Amino acid sequence: MIDLRLLREDPDRVRASQRARGEDVALVDSLLSADERRRSSGVRFDELRAEQKGLGKLIGRATGDEKAELLKRAEQLKTDVKAADTERDAADAETQELLQRLGNLVHPDVPVGGEEDFVTLETHGTHRDFAAEGFEPRDHLELGQLLGAIDVERGAKVSGSRFYFLTGVGALLELALVNAAIAQATAAGFTPMLTPALVRPQSMAGTGFLGQAAQDVYHLDKDDLYLVGTSEVPLAAYHMDEILDAERLPLRYAGFSPCFRREAGSHGKDTRGIFRVHQFDKVEMFSYVLPEDSQAEHQRLLEWEKQWLTSLELPFRVIDVASADLGSSAARKYDCEAWIPTQGKYRELTSTSDCTEFQSRRLSIRVREGKKVRPLATLNGTLCAVPRTIVAILENHQQADGSVRVPEVLRPYLGGREVLEPVAK
Missing domain, CATH: 3.30.930.10 (Bira Bifunctional Protein; Domain 2)
Known part of the structure; x- marks a missing residue:
């Protein structure tokens, strides 16, 4: 597979390679989109997990109504963290599946064309x-x-x-x-x-x-x-x-x-x-x-x-x-x-x-x-x-x-x- 960082930095090069191979150029944009969802969902998951860990410490020190509110928030966070984890895994799986379908980058000196264009x-x-x-x-x-x-x-x-x-x-x-x-x-x-x-x-x-x-x-x-x-x-x-x-x-x-x-x-x-x-x-x-x-x-x-x-x-x-x-x-x-x-x-x-x-x-x-x-x-x-x-x-x-x-x-x-x-x- 190719380097995802290269894909992000120079998608036109990857599109040109796909075009030279006679393969699906739209795959590049689908992969970029999946990769963006993978990274953003990963950030979202990390933020929720950090909040969840911080909330656990606060709950231990809280009392009364404050503790009740924190426990309510903790329940919501549990649901949100699970959803974010699922979203992150789905985006990662889609990214990997699309990445597996992408061919290697064609060397710039390779002649462009089909079987008879060598x-x-x-x-x-x-x-x-x-x-x-x-x-x-x-x-x-x-x-x-x-x-x-x-x-x-x-x-x-x-x-x-x-x-x-x-x-x-x-x-x-x-x-x-x-x-x-x-x-x-x-x-x-x-x-x-x-x-x-x-x-x-x-x-x-x-x-x-x-x-x-x-x-x-x-x-x-x-x-x-x-x-x-x-x-x-x-x-x-x-x-x-x-x-x-x-x-x-x-x-x-x-x-x-x-x-x-x-x-x-x-x-x-x-x-x-x-x-x-x-x-x-x-x-x-x-x-x-x-x-x-x-x-x-x-x-x-x-x-x-x-x-x-x-x-x-x-x-x-x-x-x-x-x-x-x-x-x-x-x-x-x-x-x-x-x-x-x-x-x-x-x-x-x-x-x-x-x-x-x-x-x-x-x-x-x-x-x-x-x-x-x-x-x-x-x-x-x-x-x-x-x-x-x-x-x-x-x-x-x-x-x-x-x-x-x-x-x-x-x-x-x-x-x-x-x-x-x-x-x-």
Whole structure:
């Protein structure tokens, strides 16, 4: 959530952010009104309580008619204090409810607009000219079937659409990717983490995934637990309700977890293969830093993502995501999109978001600097979303006979194998 003091001091900035996100600007005025009622009712309650305490002392010294009048006033005060307390609690609850609905403040340099209004910041690598090489590229599913690596038919039989099996070299390729990604993250100073896949509501809400993203979240009603769509959730909640010493920052974690997404708004999109699925594994970077260091940390996370995709020898571009396409927690987000030859376009493989103090305020995570305690900043960055990365590797490194060249960075994790060979015609 944002700082209420900032809202009071500069409501126009918050309105502009809401407008850039394409969200309800009137929410700002509703929140200001609720906050004013919360503060005024709090003052009223404090004044009545002070009078009530003072009256108690007077009653002890009074006699006769004076005491009778004071007792009458005390009875009225009891009623007024209870009413003021109820009003204060109601105003506070309304303020918190509205505050939870307000997205993070969009960074002023973020391009304004929707999904297609991103700005391309840089491009890396070159697209292969398959025509010049004398063959038509196969898509990742055909390649995966030739390699005995992907089985979507049995995935659908067992679990339904958008589920799959990785088999043989497909399973080995996932393990190689995960090990290589964790090795890079560890070398960069991240602490490896295996995180829970089920979290409590306060963890999911605290990271901002029960607002605009709620439709994509799986919920277990009987247990009131949520399946995570990213290990960002447990990594953010890891230090929930804690005060961290400034000397410990930055704290950097690399979480590996299964991820579950309903993909409720993507009917008809990417139905072939394993690009958009309900369950997948992912390595996620997560950082806790001082607020003034968040933009520099954001650039570092982006550099680590670029390093990873470069090591996989994939052509990709970096985009600055437009304001209306940001998640509610993100003030700014960069995506790295790999070139997918059979689609003839770039597709998102990794992303990194600067969430500033938004999540730490919701999760009550603070930093202590001497005698001062304040919220800190959190950031996240996908290092390797496995299925999409497999898609990009298979399509970009395929050869005419259906085999696939293994990028050098993965070979040590595949027993030195340089090529994945077809096993089925």
